[in-house]
Amino acid sequence: MENQEPSKRVTVCQGSCCRRQGAAAVLAAFKKLLLQDNITIASGCLGQCGNGPMILVEPEMIWYSRVHPDEVPAVVKRHLRGGQPIAAMLYAKFHPNYYLK
Ligand code: FES
Structure with a gap:
């Protein structure tokens, strides 16, 4: 059996605040895809x-x-598989000047 390292890791916050905002459904959507x-x-x-x-x-x-x-x-298709982060969805606090090349 091949033991291959994952190419990307997606962390989905499941803290109480994010769960109140629907994080469980987001986690389920990633795991499905x-x-x-x-x-x-x-x-x-x-x-x-x-x-x-x-x-x-x-x-x-x-x-x-x-x-x-x-x-x-869209995140799975464009970013994880296509290598292009989706600028419109980025967290502005950490990516204030992010522009797609
Ligand atoms: S619960 Fe604090 S960032 Fe998600």
């Missing part, structure tokens, strides 16, 4: 309460805020 080359993990509070559901994509350290479950397919 992601293939074995990416992994999704649930975390406790990521320290950005009030902007959730918060998502962190590693290794590039890209943050998304206020993610809706309906937006998850």
Whole structure:
């Protein structure tokens, strides 16, 4: 059996604040769509309460805020598989001057 490292890790905050804003449905949407080359993990509070559901994509350290479950397919297709973060969804606090190349 092949033991391959995942290419990206998606952390979906499941702290109480983000869960009140729908983070459980966002986590479920990622788990449904992601293939074995990416992994999704649930975390406790990521320290950005009030902007959730918060998502962190590693290794590039890209943050998304206020993610809706309906937006998850676009993140998977364009960012995780296509390598292009979705500028309009980025968390402005950490990506204030992010422009797509
Ligand atoms: S609960 Fe998600 S950032 Fe705090």
